[in-house]
Amino acid sequence: MANSPSGDSVTDRIVRVLETFTPSRSVQTAAEVGRRAGLPASTAHRIVGDLVEAGLLDRDGEGRISVGLRLWELATRSSHVLRVRQAALPAMERVQARVREHTQLAILEQDEALFLERLSDPRAGANITRIAGRLPLHASSSGLVLLAFAEPAVQERVLGGPLRRVSASTPTDPAAVRRKLAEVRRLGHAIAPGYIEEVSTGVAVPVRDDAGRAAAALSVVLPRDAVPALALEELHRAALEVERALRSPL
Amino acid sequence: MANSPSGDSVTDRIVRVLETFTPSRSVQTAAEVGRRAGLPASTAHRIVGDLVEAGLLDRDGEGRISVGLRLWELATRSSHVLRVRQAALPAMERVQARVREHTQLAILEQDEALFLERLSDPRAGANITRIAGRLPLHASSSGLVLLAFAEPAVQERVLGGPLRRVSASTPTDPAAVRRKLAEVRRLGHAIAPGYIEEVSTGVAVPVRDDAGRAAAALSVVLPRDAVPALALEELHRAALEVERALRSPL
DNA sequence: CCGCGGCTCCCGTTCAATGGGAGCGCGATG
DNA sequence: CATCGCGCTCCCATTGAACGGGAGCCGCGG
Secondary structure, three states: OOOOOOOHHHHHHHHHHHHEEEEEEOOOHHEEEEEEOOOOOHHHHHHHHHHHHOEEEOOOOOOOEEHHHHHHHHHOOHHHHHHHHHHHHHHHHHHHHHHOOEEEEEEEOOOOOEEEEOOOOOOOOOOOOOOOOOOOOOOOHHHHHHHHHHOHHHHHHHHOOOOOOOOOOOOOHHHHHHHHHHHHHHHEEEEEEEEOOOOEEEEEEEEOOOOOOOOEEEEEHHHHHHHHOHHHHHHHHHHHHHHHHHOOOO | OOOOOOOOOOHHHHHHOOOOOOEEEEEOOOOHHHHHHOHHHHHHHHHHHHHHOOOEEOOOOOOEEOOOOHHHHHHHHOOOOHHHHHHHHHHHHHHHHHHHEEEEEEEEEEEEEEEEEEOOOOOOOOOOOOOOEEEEEEOOOOHHHHHHHHHHHHHEEEEEEOOOOOOOOOOOHHHHHHHHHHHHHHHHOEEEEEEOOOEEEEEEEEEEEEOOOOHHHHHHHOOOOOOOOHHHHHHHHHHHHHHHHHOOOO
């Protein structure tokens, strides 16, 4: 390879380039990509050009760069995500039809909750959760469920790290979060009033794998003071259905 | 870089590695990845290791390799696909609730139909379309719609290439496909009886962009001899709704 | 008209990447 | 029990893909 004064590998640079694209920055110039990826201008232009040629990035008629469809295709077609989403979608649709609120599917990824799907209801309030977006585990109902039913090592690691406040109601005291996790395990669900947004309550249940761990979390976002009974009933029923779908062979 | 006796770039090799993962081969050993990507064993192990470290691939407890969640996340979170899917999903759910058949969303990609979403109904028959899967344009109702309302250059390129037969009913004569495209433009929809599977009829309508091109295609898969009137009505209504959703600012 | 930023292209430099091979572990087979 | 085949890790001499500074062009805004 090349002499790389910075010592970076090509793989590292490609990942940094891809990481510059975010939900709020889905289109940018190659120069901007380079600056954000920490690359010299000519290197950035060259790497972006290579990725465009490979289909991982796309260059529009005005020369602006975005994530390419080929990347989405390669990332999706053989991904575990697709299987989980497809298993969950019918059940999520039913939850949403009955509860009439945003319905979400999340999994544990690198000590955070990663959202695989979100069915939005136009009548429901605004909601910051995004598909392919992340939320801290301690700060969301999905996250609490994923953490409560994770391996103890994950729990210790998360509780030993910083617990970021997302809203005034987010618990950040490790002991309080630990108690909350014990409650989630006892009840089999999590209720998180105002943890993310003051006006909303997240309600989540686990989708268990064969070992009893949370393979995923199903949740809805209710208005802050709504009674969660119906939502819990529908979510539990949905979770059983998703567990069944995930167990059946393809 | 490196002395690369084959002259391959690192980017090319990474793409070839990612391309070895398919819907029917979502898990494989690093050695298998290397063979399929045309790489020497030690090179394959090294590149796979780098991609695992970057999160683009994942290595399970038994050392088998699959596509990583990070890749899905990076590919999805800022992708145009997400916006189109989210705009279409409510309308697709309504079509499915009323028509009770598989409902699909496709876009044009590299002279093929790429499927972004498929809502499956358990009551519906089997269907080979897959999310993040492709079908030839001339051989599917979605593809016919995407092609009929594409730029003339795309039409000429596709009609000038091989038209692969997918089932006994797939049209492969360029003149016949050209006539079919004229019919699709005149009627504003495509009906494809048995083009993919003999027992099914695909019915598709375009989701138009501001220039009148097909930004996407919405379709359902009916039993071969079903009357398409209801499906067409629902699909057209859904398409208008998706067009409206795509026009509105985020 | 000038300054600025994006972009393409060139090319001397160099170390990241290459890949053959040694060696280990494991499972299957005779 | 010995042997074989395969996957995998690690080493390291080799080398050319990759690096990135800089020249130059173009378009745009002031």
